[in-house]
Amino acid sequence: AVAHGADSIQYFQWRKSRGGHEKFHGAVVDHYGKEDTRVFRDTAKLGAALEQLDDVVGARTNAKAAVICDWENSWAVDFYCGYRRDDRNYFKVCESWYRAFLEKGVPADVIPMDRDLAQYDVVIAPYLYMLKDGTVERLKTFVENGGILVTTCLSGVVDKDDLCYLGGFPGGELKDVFGVRCEETDALYDGEISEIKYKNKQYTGTQLCDLLRLTGAEALGTFENEFYAGMPAVTKNRYGGGTAYYVAFVPDQTFISDFTNPIIKDAGLQPDLQEDLPRGVLARKRGDLIFVMNFTDREQLFTLNESKTDHFTGKTISDLRLPPFGYAVLR
Secondary structure (H helix, E strand, O other): OOOOOOOOOOOOOOEOOOOOOOOOOOOOEOOOOOOOOHHHHHHHHHHHHHOOOHHHOOOOOOOOEEEEOOHHHHHHHHHOOOOOOOOOOHHHHHHHHHHHHHHOOOOEEEEOOOOOOOOOOEEEEOOOOEEOOOHHHHHHHHHHOOOEEEEEOOOOOEEOOOOEOOOOEOOOOHHHHHOEEEEEEEEOOOOOOEEEEEOOEEEEEEEEEEEEEEOOOEEEEEEOOOOOOOOEEEEEEEEOOEEEEEEOEEEOHHHHHHHHHHHHHHOOOOOOOOOOOOOOEEEEEEOOEEEEEEOOOOOEEEEEEEEEEEOOOOOEEEEEEEOOOOEEEEO
C-alpha cells in the first residue's frame, strides 16, 4: 500500500471484542490481551519500518499509464438487462489489463473516468459502458494530444443517466476517435468462444463480441468463426496526434499481454526497476525509493541491473535476496 501511494497504514481493529458478530475478527490485540503474539510483533515491526520512510510521505508514483476502473460504471454494467445476465466481471476485466503493466514492472494508475488524463501517455478503458459528463471530451483531447487509448467491447453505450446514445455506439465523438461504429453485440453462452486472428496468431474471446463497421480505422485482427467471420476484432485509428485501439471482444490474459507489450514499448514506458524480475516479484518506485516485493512463498534471489543502496541498512547491493513474502526498499 505504501509502495503504491498510501501515506498511512490503518488496522481494523485494535482490540477484539468479547461478543457480537465480529468477536473473532482479526485485531492487533486479541483476547489474550498482551504483546507477545505474532500479530502484535508483526504490526510493531511494520511500524518501526514506517518510521524510516518519512521521505515517501506525499510522494507520487508518477505513472505514465492508467487503467480506468470506475465504480459508477460498474453499477451500470451490473444493472443493465440483456446480453448476459451473469459473469459480467467488470472488475476482473479491469484487473486483467492492469496485470499486463504489473508483469512488465511498468507503473500504472487505477483511475475513475472523470480524472484528468494530461499526465498519461497510455490509457486503457475496458468495458467503458457508461460515459459520465465530460468523459468523451477528455478522451478525445487525450488522443488528439498524442495519447494512446484502448477500449473494449460494449463501450460508449449509455450516458450518465443510463440512456442509450442515439446515432450508434460508441457514443458521440468517440466514433470518430476510434474510427468504428458498432452495429451489433453478440452474447456468447458459457463455454462458447470467439476465435480471433491477430498478427498471425490465434486467440479466443468469451462473453461478448462487438460487430464493427470501419469508418476510418484499420483492422489489425479479425473474427474467424460465427456469422461475423472476417469482421474486425481489433482496430487501430490515428486521431490527431495519437492512436485509439478498439478490442471488440473480451480477451484472455495471453492476448492482453501480447497486445499491450508493444504499446508499452512504443510509448517508451519504463519499468520502475528492471524488466527481468522473477515471476511474482514486483517493484514500484515512489519518490526516490523503490519498493521490491516478493509475492511468492519461496525465497527469490536475483541480480540487479545496476547496484542500489538498501534504504534500511545503507549497504550497496548488486544481488537482492528476498525472503518468502518479503520486501526490500532501495535507493
